[in-house]
Amino acid sequence: MIKAMYLLKEVIGEKQENDVSFSKTPKKKIIADLNEIIDLSLEDYYSTNLS
Template identity: 90%
Template sequence: MIKAMYLLKDIIGEKQENDVSFRQTPKKKIIADLNEIIDLSLEDYYSTNLS
Protein backbone atom coordinates (compact mmCIF):
# COMPACT_ATOMS: atom_id res chain seq x y z
CA MET A 1 0.00 0.00 0.00
CA ILE A 2 2.82 2.36 0.85
CA LYS A 3 4.49 1.60 -2.50
CA ALA A 4 1.30 2.64 -4.29
CA MET A 5 1.25 5.96 -2.50
CA TYR A 6 4.87 6.66 -3.42
CA LEU A 7 4.21 5.72 -7.06
CA LEU A 8 1.17 7.99 -7.15
CA LYS A 9 3.23 10.79 -5.62
CA ASP A 10 5.86 10.32 -8.34
CA ILE A 11 3.24 10.34 -11.09
CA ILE A 12 1.60 13.48 -9.76
CA GLY A 13 5.00 15.16 -9.39
CA GLU A 14 5.84 14.25 -12.98
CA LYS A 15 2.52 15.68 -14.11
CA GLN A 16 3.20 18.97 -12.37
CA GLU A 17 6.70 19.19 -13.84
CA ASN A 18 5.76 18.21 -17.36
CA ASP A 19 2.12 18.88 -18.20
CA VAL A 20 2.88 18.54 -21.92
CA SER A 21 3.53 14.80 -21.64
CA PHE A 22 0.24 14.32 -19.83
CA ARG A 23 -1.66 16.23 -22.51
CA GLN A 24 -0.39 13.69 -25.03
CA THR A 25 -1.66 10.76 -22.94
CA PRO A 26 -5.40 10.08 -22.79
CA LYS A 27 -6.94 10.42 -19.32
CA LYS A 28 -8.34 6.89 -19.58
CA LYS A 29 -4.79 5.53 -19.97
CA ILE A 30 -3.53 7.46 -16.94
CA ILE A 31 -6.48 6.34 -14.82
CA ALA A 32 -6.02 2.72 -15.95
CA ASP A 33 -2.32 2.88 -15.03
CA LEU A 34 -3.12 4.32 -11.60
CA ASN A 35 -5.76 1.66 -10.98
CA GLU A 36 -3.27 -1.05 -11.96
CA ILE A 37 -0.69 0.33 -9.53
CA ILE A 38 -3.25 0.41 -6.73
CA ASP A 39 -4.52 -3.11 -7.49
CA LEU A 40 -1.02 -4.58 -7.55
CA SER A 41 -0.12 -2.83 -4.32
CA LEU A 42 -3.27 -4.08 -2.61
CA GLU A 43 -2.53 -7.63 -3.76
CA ASP A 44 1.01 -7.31 -2.43
CA TYR A 45 -0.21 -5.82 0.86
CA TYR A 46 -2.81 -8.52 1.50
CA SER A 47 -0.57 -11.40 0.45
CA THR A 48 2.14 -10.15 2.82
CA ASN A 49 -0.14 -9.46 5.78
CA LEU A 50 -2.35 -12.53 5.50
CA SER A 51 0.50 -15.01 5.16
Protein backbone atom coordinates in the same frame (compact mmCIF):
# COMPACT_ATOMS: atom_id res chain seq x y z
CA MET B 1 0.12 -0.17 0.14
CA ILE B 2 2.79 2.34 1.02
CA LYS B 3 4.56 1.51 -2.25
CA ALA B 4 1.38 2.51 -4.13
CA MET B 5 1.27 5.86 -2.38
CA TYR B 6 4.88 6.60 -3.29
CA LEU B 7 4.22 5.63 -6.92
CA LEU B 8 1.13 7.84 -7.04
CA LYS B 9 3.10 10.70 -5.51
CA GLU B 10 5.75 10.22 -8.19
CA VAL B 11 3.18 10.19 -11.01
CA ILE B 12 1.44 13.29 -9.69
CA GLY B 13 4.77 15.07 -9.26
CA GLU B 14 5.74 14.18 -12.82
CA LYS B 15 2.41 15.53 -14.06
CA GLN B 16 2.93 18.81 -12.25
CA GLU B 17 6.45 19.16 -13.65
CA ASN B 18 5.65 18.13 -17.20
CA ASP B 19 2.03 18.71 -18.21
CA VAL B 20 3.03 18.43 -21.88
CA SER B 21 3.71 14.69 -21.63
CA PHE B 22 0.40 14.16 -19.89
CA SER B 23 -1.51 16.17 -22.47
CA LYS B 24 -0.44 13.65 -25.12
CA THR B 25 -1.62 10.70 -23.02
CA PRO B 26 -5.37 10.09 -22.83
CA LYS B 27 -6.88 10.54 -19.37
CA LYS B 28 -8.35 7.04 -19.53
CA LYS B 29 -4.84 5.60 -19.98
CA ILE B 30 -3.48 7.54 -16.99
CA ILE B 31 -6.40 6.48 -14.80
CA ALA B 32 -6.03 2.86 -15.92
CA ASP B 33 -2.31 2.96 -15.08
CA LEU B 34 -3.00 4.43 -11.64
CA ASN B 35 -5.68 1.81 -10.97
CA GLU B 36 -3.23 -0.91 -11.98
CA ILE B 37 -0.61 0.45 -9.58
CA ILE B 38 -3.17 0.50 -6.76
CA ASP B 39 -4.46 -3.00 -7.54
CA LEU B 40 -0.99 -4.51 -7.66
CA SER B 41 0.01 -2.80 -4.43
CA LEU B 42 -3.15 -3.97 -2.68
CA GLU B 43 -2.51 -7.53 -3.86
CA ASP B 44 1.05 -7.31 -2.57
CA TYR B 45 -0.08 -5.82 0.75
CA TYR B 46 -2.76 -8.41 1.41
CA SER B 47 -0.66 -11.37 0.29
CA THR B 48 2.12 -10.25 2.64
CA ASN B 49 -0.10 -9.49 5.64
CA LEU B 50 -2.46 -12.46 5.37
CA SER B 51 0.21 -15.12 5.05
